Amino acid sequence: MEISPDFHSGYVAIIGRPNVGKSTLLNKALRQKVASVSPRPQTTRRNQLGILTEEAYQAIFVDTPGIHQPVHKLGEFMNQSARDALQDADVILWIVDASQSPHEEDRLVAQFTAAAGSQAPVVLALNKADLSTPGRLDERKREYSSLLPCQAVYIISAQTGQGVSSLMTDIAGRLPPGLPLYDPEQITDLYEKEIAADFIREAAMMELKDELPHSVGIRVDEYHDIGDTKAEIFATLFVERESQKPIVIGAGASVIKKIGEKARHEIETLTGRKVYLELRVKVMKNWRNDPSALRQFGYQRNGED
Ligand SMILES: Nc1nc2c(ncn2[C@@H]2O[C@H](COP(=O)(O)OP(=O)(O)OP(=O)(O)O)[C@@H](O)[C@H]2O)c(=O)[nH]1
Ligand SMILES: [Mg+2]
Incomplete structure (x- = not known):
């Protein structure tokens, strides 16, 4: 693969409360299933990279466990994994469930993100748009964007693919200039x-x-x-x-x-x-x-x- 001189590359932390569709979006972006997905919250338990190499950029997505109120050491580990990803991010991709108003856990995500003190831009994706109506989506957009300052807001469905390519183009435009950090053939960091x-x-x-x-x-x-x-x-x-x-x-x-x-x-x-x-x-x-x-x-x- 020929690398152009104006190549961009960087880390994109995918964060959000459990069950909003973070892993579904990762699989959709990679056009391949590498991350597990289920209808139950707390499916993802550790960070997993999903590496998307296109002609002009390499986006290294970090799928993270859903941020929640932990009741075990496992839950503490999961939340800490998400916080680690925030620290290293060039772009923070915050996923929410657009079919519902913000939960307590969405507020926790906003708090964690603000507390991370990252300079990285926050892109908000209102996911599961296929379960909602345009009027409701406007309302949700206002509710969620009032929780945390966001540089851009997208309405998507990770399941149907609606809005995903516009979101990817936006993210690619926010990655810093640099050579690919991973072999373009590599898709994930897990064996x-x-x-x-x-x-x-x-x-x-x-x-x-x-x-x-x-x-x-x-x-x-x-x-x-x-x-x-x-x-x-x-x-x-x-x-x-x-x-x-x-x-x-x-x-x-x-x-x-x-x-x-x-x-x-x-x-x-x-x-x-x-x-x-x-x-x-x-x-x-x-x-x-x-x-x-x-x-x-x-x-x-x-x-x-
Ligand atoms: N209708 C609809 N369902 C979706 C969409 N995206 C994800 N889902 C469903 O939502 C559920 C949770 O998806 P996951 O991708 O596992 O969510 P997650 O945010 O990774 O969850 P955790 O790993 O538990 O934090 C699954 O049943 C998905 O099929 C969407 O755009 N529309
Ligand atoms: Mg997941």
Whole structure:
């Protein structure tokens, strides 16, 4: 790829409260699914880069966990990850759900962003426009932009793609001049093994109800590529209580089978390989408050052992 002398590159922190569509937008921008998405809040648990290299720019998006009121060490880690992304950002892309008025957590996002003291411009994206009407959107635009000074406001649907290319053009125009920071072929910073763990958790989020999806932690125990066309993956789903184990397994292993099928399909699409996936379920008491368990699941900040 030939790099033009007026190339631009930089980091774009995608921030917002849980469930507003941050990861959906990342996947849409990259035209490929690398980040897990689910209808439940707190799907994303750690920062993930999504690298978009176009002819004139490289935008390094940082998908972050939704900012919320934490009740576990895991939640504190998640909020801190989002704050780290704010520190390093050249552009802050604040996503909100345009089908709803601001929540308490949206105010928390605004506070965190203001407190980060970043010089980076804030671009507000009112997402899920497909669920709203033009009159309502005007009202939401006023409500959200009163929470934090924003340099630009876009109305988008990360799901349908409406408004996404105008938003990308705006962001590209705000990136500082500079050479690409990543190989133009690279799409994300996570290994396939880590994305596989996220896709298994995404499938668990879809299949399980109430608090249970949030109690699940995934460890990929073995990941073997077999030639160029196959992969073999062995993973463990950890739950927090003995009583949760039979629910995750389901009658006749029906639930764990469904989780496995969904996850296998996503991993096959990502890797282009035929995947053999074996899942088992174990209990690790109160792991969301256990620093060593959090490390095992990859929930640790850069530079921390
Ligand atoms: N109708 C509609 N649904 C959307 C849109 N964008 C995202 N969603 C849905 O909203 C839900 C949450 O999407 P995610 O991308 O996981 O949201 P997130 O902000 O990354 O959430 P966390 O990772 O929990 O912080 C999913 O069910 C998406 O399909 C949109 O533009 N329109
Ligand atoms: Mg997410």
